[in-house]
Amino acid sequence: xxxxxxxxxxxxxxxxxxxxxxxxxxxxxxxxxxxxxxxxxxxxxxxxxxxxxxxxxxxxxxxx
Amino acid sequence: xxxxxxxxxxxxxxxxxxxxxxxxxxxxxxxxxxxxxxxxxxxxxxxxxxxxxxxxxxxxxxxxxxxxxxxxxxxxxxxxxxxxxxxxxxxxxxxxxxxxxxxxxxxxxxxxxxxxxxxxxxxxxxxxxxxxxxxxxxxxxxxxxxxxxxxxxxxxxxxxxxxxxxxxxxxxxxxxx
Numbered sequence: 381x382x383x384x385x386x387x388x389x390x391x392x393x394x395x396x397x398x399x400x401x402x403x404x405x406x407x408x409x410x411x412x413x414x415x416x417x418x419x420x421x422x423x424x425x426x427x428x429x430x431x432x433x434x435x436x437x438x439x440x441x442x443x444x
Numbered sequence: 445x446x447x448x449x450x451x452x453x454x455x456x457x458x459x460x461x462x463x464x465x466x467x468x469x470x471x472x473x474x475x476x477x478x479x480x481x482x483x484x485x486x487x488x489x490x491x492x493x494x495x496x497x498x499x500x501x502x503x504x505x506x507x508x509x510x511x512x513x514x515x516x517x518x519x520x521x522x523x524x525x526x527x528x529x530x531x532x533x534x535x536x537x538x539x540x541x542x543x544x545x546x547x548x549x550x551x552x553x554x555x556x557x558x559x560x561x562x563x564x565x566x567x568x569x570x571x572x573x574x575x576x577x578x579x580x581x582x583x584x585x586x587x588x589x590x591x592x593x594x595x596x597x598x599x600x601x602x603x604x605x606x607x608x609x610x611x612x613x614x615x616x617x618x619x620x621x
Contacts, residue, residue, distance in 0.1 A: 385540075389594035389595075391536065392533070439592070441607040443589055
């Protein structure tokens with residue numbers, strides 16, 4: 381299982397999902413969110429997702 | 445040709461000459477036309493005003509009813525719950541920001557009011573209100589950043605710092621004053 385904390389308009393949403401579901405979630409929000417490892421604070425790519433990993437979905441901010 | 449006649453009048457309003465004019469047939473016909481047009485215009489205007497008054501009255505009743513609905517205990521409870529939720533979300537976001545940037549940086553942001561970071565050899569300053577600046581020839585210039593309204597400020601700061609770290613080229617333009 382992968383633990384995801386998503387910073388969204390609903391506040392901090394937390395999901396416990398399988399690796400495949402996590403990848404689906406990230407793909408659905410591609411371009412809108414960064415996926416960051418909660419511990420290392422580094423960006424995570426879909427291929428590197430591991431079981432029991434804690435991830436954060438951080439909104440991508442736009443500039444003018 | 446119309447004929448003019450002067451009459452001296454003495455009454456409670458004063459003493460004056462009144463000039464009366466006999467109208468020609470052409471003038472009578474002209475006056476008839478003018479009066480008919482004026483009557484038509486006035487009737488139309490009265491109808492328009494009546495429609496407007498009717499509409500305004502309906503809007504007034506509607507606004508009064510809506511306000512009545514918004515003053516019910518049910519709405520007051522809803523507002524209270526939502527504000528509490530927002531406060532909890534803010535506190536949660538604040539805690540996450542502290543974990544995300546580390547206790548030391550968080551305290552610095554609180555005490556100094558800003559954080560400095562370097563990306564691609566450029567120095568950036570992020571203040572505690574979420575404003576982003578870039579150092580350009582010894583001076584910090586404010587950058588244009590679009591803040592999503594739904595994000596609590598600490599979550600926005602996390603997002604801004606992450607975007608700055610991962611895609612610094614996003615922030616190219618200066619903010620308009």
